[in-house]
Structures are given as structure tokens and as C-alpha cells.
Amino acid sequence: MPKEIQQAEATRCSRRRTCCLLVYGCQMNISDAERMEGQLKSIGYERIDSMEDADLILINTCCVRETAEDKVYGKIGEIKQLKRRNPELIFGITGCMAQKEGEALIKRAPHIDFVLGTNKVHELTKIVRQLEITREHVVDVMLGETELPDDVPVARGSGFSAWVPIMYGCNNFCSYCIVPYVRGRERSRRPEDVLSEVEEAVQQGYKEITLLGQNVNSYGKDHRQADFAELLARVDQVKGIRRVRFMTSHPKDLSDRVIAVMKSGEHLCEHIHLPVQYGSNRILKAMNRVYTVETYRDLVRRIRENIPQVSLTTDLIVGFPGETDTDFRETLDFLKEIRFDAAYTFIYSKRSGTPAAKMEQQVDEELKRARLQALMEVQNAVSLEINHALKDSVVEIMVEGPSKTDPSVYTGRTRTNKIVLFPHTDEKAGDFARIRITQPQTWVLKGERVSG
Ligand code: SAH
Ligand code: SF4
Ligand code: F3S
Numbered sequence: 001m002p003k004e005i006q007q008a009e010a011t012r013c014s015r016r017r018t019c020c021l022l023v024y025g026c027q028m029n030i031s032d033a034e035r036m037e038g039q040l041k042s043i044g045y046e047r048i049d050s051m052e053d054a055d056l057i058l059i060n061t062c063c064v065r066e067t068a069e070d071k072v073y074g075k076i077g078e079i080k081q082l083k084r085r086n087p088e089l090i091f092g093i094t095g096c097m098a099q100k101e102g103e104a105l106i107k108r109a110p111h112i113d114f115v116l117g118t119n120k121v122h123e124l125t126k127i128v129r130q131l132e133i134t135r136e137h138v139v140d141v142m143l144g145e146t147e148l149p150d151d152v153p154v155a156r157g158s159g160f161s162a163w164v165p166i167m168y169g170c171n172n173f174c175s176y177c178i179v180p181y182v183r184g185r186e187r188s189r190r191p192e193d194v195l196s197e198v199e200e201a202v203q204q205g206y207k208e209i210t211l212l213g214q215n216v217n218s219y220g221k222d223h224r225q226a227d228f229a230e231l232l233a234r235v236d237q238v239k240g241i242r243r244v245r246f247m248t249s250h251p252k253d254l255s256d257r258v259i260a261v262m263k264s265g266e267h268l269c270e271h272i273h274l275p276v277q278y279g280s281n282r283i284l285k286a287m288n289r290v291y292t293v294e295t296y297r298d299l300v301r302r303i304r305e306n307i308p309q310v311s312l313t314t315d316l317i318v319g320f321p322g323e324t325d326t327d328f329r330e331t332l333d334f335l336k337e338i339r340f341d342a343a344y345t346f347i348y349s350k351r352s353g354t355p356a357a358k359m360e361q362q363v364d365e366e367l368k369r370a371r372l373q374a375l376m377e378v379q380n381a382v383s384l385e386i387n388h389a390l391k392d393s394v395v396e397i398m399v400e401g402p403s404k405t406d407p408s409v410y411t412g413r414t415r416t417n418k419i420v421l422f423p424h425t426d427e428k429a430g431d432f433a434r435i436r437i438t439q440p441q442t443w444v445l446k447g448e449r450v451s452g
Contacts, residue, residue, distance in 0.1 A: 025062025038153030061097035065349035117141030160430030217253035275315035279334030311416035319368030321359035
């Protein structure tokens, strides 16, 4: 072994090293970060919360909207000071912004040591080891067509609920969206690999499994070893599993077979996140969403006929180029008609490289904000009404732990994915409890434990 490597190894063994991971973006990014932490643990790093005390800082980034990128640039600026104080600090950028910007990030901020793309999560150990020895910038953002290898160690963030990616990438190219450019084409994991990860997690005590993909309903279209309905049915049968969730579903691909499996499955939770994005056909077409208001409405009808207790949540974008008052009114009416349990609402953010960024008639920022406000008001009223209907009912929740604001209050989730707050007695995270809903609110249900 060369001398400098021997020395680095000796230093490595002689003291405890710490890493701080900042994670932005969607569940896929959280899942990737769990695999990054798993790798860092395997080479002796312990995760801590404080950036100031860390030997290694990693930002797993998102670029879906400009606001997400702004947050990251803010953090990169903060870390410059830390690096000045501690030149030994290793600082890396991973995730979607790393993929999108590549080397440009290091040009802009040379205190970044490495930039690792979305398809290179499994290379983290190698790169960190290299950097422990020689501080030369590393940029590795080749967007390949492979999926993540199955033997990457994973440090799960929760002790009871596990994220399991079933596919990577996206083929849909919605005209506003950067994801396909930074995550590559759809690649499905083999069903055996998904199932063995699920089985292992359940054996380790995880009770809830969430299957992840940008568009889970197109699972298996590439390898044809199983489709999503089949995979879901097999996951439902895993011995010891208590709850199965999945996200995200593209309305164009959610099949009647999936609905039938959800109806007959025992552990498949009655919740579908079904982003509609908008409620006018003109804008849906310009967004390249492929479905219409009519086909979406029909899909919701079939879901509700088969799974009457289902809760439906959605994503919506206001201010897409060319949006008129008429389009917007249609969207408000559509929300009132469909009655989602909850909606995540976003202001359209121009992403360069996407077709929508070049469209004319970009909407004025102030108008976008006013529309967002109006949209949220309509949706909040609907959410509150739906939740009010649960008053005095008894729901089963899985306990998640103390609330962030008041540790005497615990939170949990219903099968329909609603957050429930209740006074803590002796429940532990991962327990199941029955709660009577006493005070339903727009975003949460407050209640009290009932015995049994
Ligand atoms: N694959 C998922 C989620 C992708 S990103 C899906 O198709 O539903 C999560 C959400 O971000 C999207 O549903 C969309 O509502 C929103 N989003 C994506 N691109 C955006 C943009 N350019 N501006 C604003 N919101 C955007
Ligand atoms: Fe983006 Fe559309 Fe793919 Fe979702 S389905 S990730 S919104 S391109
Ligand atoms: Fe963001 Fe990438 Fe997810 S852009 S939303 S972290 S796939």
C-alpha cells in the first residue's frame, strides 16, 4: 500500500468521523439519501445534524422548481465559511441539481469537492475515500441507463416505515417538468429484487412499505417480468407486512387491474396520490399530460366505486404559460367537483430546457400568486368539509412519534394517509392504535385514544 494511503487509513481509523446530510426534494431523493447514508456508515461515518461539527457535508438536491434551487445555493454559500475554517471538510453535491448543473456548480463554487449525479448514488463510497486522500475535484454525472445496484447499504430514516424504490426515471416529459432530464428514462427493478428488499425490511420490523417511482403505474413496461398490479399483489402477500403504500400514480397509467388489486388486497392502504396538475383540457394538453378532464373524472369514479373509503390527494400547478381566467375558473370548478382530500399546490416555475420554458404568454408573477391563493382557499374549504365528516368516528392509526411542536402530543397516520394528533400515553412509534376523532381540521385530525 503506498505510504500516503497508509497514512490516510491510519487517520481514518484513529478518530470518529461525522457527516451531515441535507436532503431536499421528493421521496425518491429521501430514498437515495438513505442509500448514501448507508454507504457513509459502512466506511465509518456517523450522521449528525450540525453542519458546523461535520467532517463531511452532503446536499442531496432538487431542481423541480427555482425555489428549490435557491435554497441549495443559499446553503452552498453558508458552507463556504465552514470550509474556510476547516479545510479538511469534504463537501459534495448530489441529486437532481448535481445532475443538471454538473461541473458548472464547481465553477460557481470551487469549495465544492465533488458533484455526483442521480445515477451514481452507489459510487459515493469510492469518491469519498478518494477525497480523503487527495482533494481533487470530482464530477461524475453520466446519466446511464442502468438502475441502482441492489447491494447498496441503506440507513433507513424511520424504524417503522420504509421507502422501497421500484423504478427510476420518467418517460413522460410533461412540458413543464425537469425530472426526465435529470433522472433519465424509466428503468424498473426486477420484481424479485423489490420483493426481497420488502421482505428484508419487514423482517427487520418495518410495518409500512411505500413503493416509490415517478410513475409507479408504468412499472415493468420495460422488462415485462411483472406489471404494477402484479407487483402490488405480491407485496401485499409478504408475511408480516401491515401497510403498503405507493407513489406517484400518473392518471394515464392507473389501470383497472390496479384498482381491483387495491380493492381485494388486505394491507394496501386506501389512498392514491393522483396528480391532476390542472382542470382545463387546453392547459392539460399544453402540459402534455395526455389525459383530459373527462378521462380523469371517469378514473376517479371507477376508483371510488371500487374503493369507497379511498382518499385522493393531488398536485396542482397554477400559472402555466397561456393560462386564462377561464382555464383557472374551470380548475376551481373541477376541484369543487372532484373533492380531493388534500392538494399540494405549486406556482409554475420556468425550467430551462423544458418545452414550457419557451412558450409565449408566461403568466405575470403577481397573478400567479393571486391564483395560488384562490386555489388554496377552495381546496382548504373542501379538505375541511371532508375531514369534518370524520368527527366522532374511530380510525386505526400507525403511531409515528412525538409532534415537533409539543412532545406530549403524538402523531400517527390513518390508512387513508391523514395525520392524526392525540395526547400521548404509552404508545411507541410503529404501534397501532384506535383513535376517536374529536376535532377535525383542514390538514390534521385531532382525537383521543380509545381502548381495544
Ligand atoms: N412524478 C410525479 C411528481 C413529480 S414532481 C408526478 O408526475 O406526479 C412533483 C410535482 O411538482 C409535480 O406533480 C408537479 O405538480 C410539480 N412540478 C413539476 N414541475 C414543476 C414546475 N416546473 N413548476 C411548478 N411545479 C412543478
Ligand atoms: Fe415530471 Fe410528468 Fe414525469 Fe411526473 S410524470 S416526473 S410531472 S415528467
Ligand atoms: Fe426534485 Fe429530483 Fe425529486 S427534481 S422532485 S428531487 S426527482
